[in-house]
Amino acid sequence: MPGVFESLLILPVLGWGVLWIWALVDIGSRDDEDFRAVGESKAIWFVVVLVLQFFGLLGYLLWTRPKLVTRAPQ
Numbered sequence: 001m002p003g004v005f006e007s008l009l010i011l012p013v014l015g016w017g018v019l020w021i022w023a024l025v026d027i028g029s030r031d032d033e034d035f036r037a038v039g040e041s042k043a044i045w046f047v048v049v050l051v052l053q054f055f056g057l058l059g060y061l062l063w064t065r066p067k068l069v070t071r072a073p074q
Contacts (some may be wrong), residue, residue: 005024016054023049023057030068 011026027046049056060068 020049020053020057023060026065027060034068034071035064038071040064040067046067 005017024046027042027049030042032042045056045060049060052059
């Protein structure tokens with residue numbers, strides 16, 4: 001039975017995994033045209049997030065996703 005310390009270590013790992021999967025689903029669910037309209041490539045961002053995980057996710061969330069969100073119709 002894990003103690004409090006182990007639980008505190010497990011929670012960030014689980015949260016990271018959920019956020020990483022969410023980013024891959026978010027990239028996959030958007031149209032190629034949306035990425036092209038903001039000067040990015042859907043395939044490249046998918047591979048970057050898949051391979052580089054933490055750094056790819058940060059790059060996507062801080063650089064590309066805000067541009068995609070502002071472009072999306074409300």
